[in-house]
Amino acid sequence: xxxxxxxxxxxxxxxxxxxxxxxxxxxxxxxxxxxxxxxxxxxxxxxxxxxxxxxxxxxxxxxxxxxxxxxxxxxxxxxxxxxxxxxxxxxxxxxxxxxxxxxxxxxxxxxxxxxxxxxxxxxxxxxxxxxxxxxxxxxxxxxxxxx
Ligand SMILES: Cc1ncc(C[n+]2csc(CCOP(=O)(O)OP(=O)(O)O)c2C)c(N)n1
Ligand SMILES: [Mg+2]
Numbered sequence: 001x002x003x004x005x006x007x008x009x010x011x012x013x014x015x016x017x018x019x020x021x022x023x024x025x026x027x028x029x030x031x032x033x034x035x036x037x038x039x040x041x042x043x044x045x046x047x048x049x050x051x052x053x054x055x056x057x058x059x060x061x062x063x064x065x066x067x068x069x070x071x072x073x074x075x076x077x078x079x080x081x082x083x084x085x086x087x088x089x090x091x092x093x094x095x096x097x098x099x100x101x102x103x104x105x106x107x108x109x110x111x112x113x114x115x116x117x118x119x120x121x122x123x124x125x126x127x128x129x130x131x132x133x134x135x136x137x138x139x140x141x142x143x144x145x146x147x
Pocket of ligand 2: 042043044045068069070071072073074
């Protein structure tokens with residue numbers, strides 16, 4: 001379920017609720033307004049519609065994506081553990097990890113024509129965002145994080 005928050009121009013969907021449409025929505029907002037929306041997306045969620053980047057690159061649609069990379073479907077693991085009363089550490093998951101080989105989202109996003117950068121620290125955010133705002137097409141900004 002999409003939730004509309006009480007302040008302007010924010011479209012919020014809880015973890016899992018935006019899979020498939022978050023990235024195209026970000027591109028659509030950029031197309032409609034000429035200004036980039038900032039779309040926050042998980043690595044697994046991004047794979048449902050990452051080709052939206054190509055449309056944004058092709059038509060120089062301003063758009064910014066911040067992608068949290070943990071190489072897993074973490075929410076599904078958390079839900080499983082909550083339901084079963086188990087812990088992440090003691091559970092053997094099937095089909096929840098994008099590892100061995102790791103999915104290389106940086107190369108995938110670049111392959112669809114996006115500018116890519118990794119956000120290494122909080123201090124870097126200002127500069128990274130300035131560069132993204134100056135770019136006429138899509139920027140795909142990666143935050144590597146521990147699960
Ligand atoms: C269309 C659709 N398919 C499947 C799901 C089930 N689902 C909920 S969360 C999730 C994984 C999200 O993974 P990721 O984006 O990597 O976020 P993380 O939990 O790792 O931060 C999936 C597949 C869903 N919510 N919507
Ligand atoms: Mg993930």
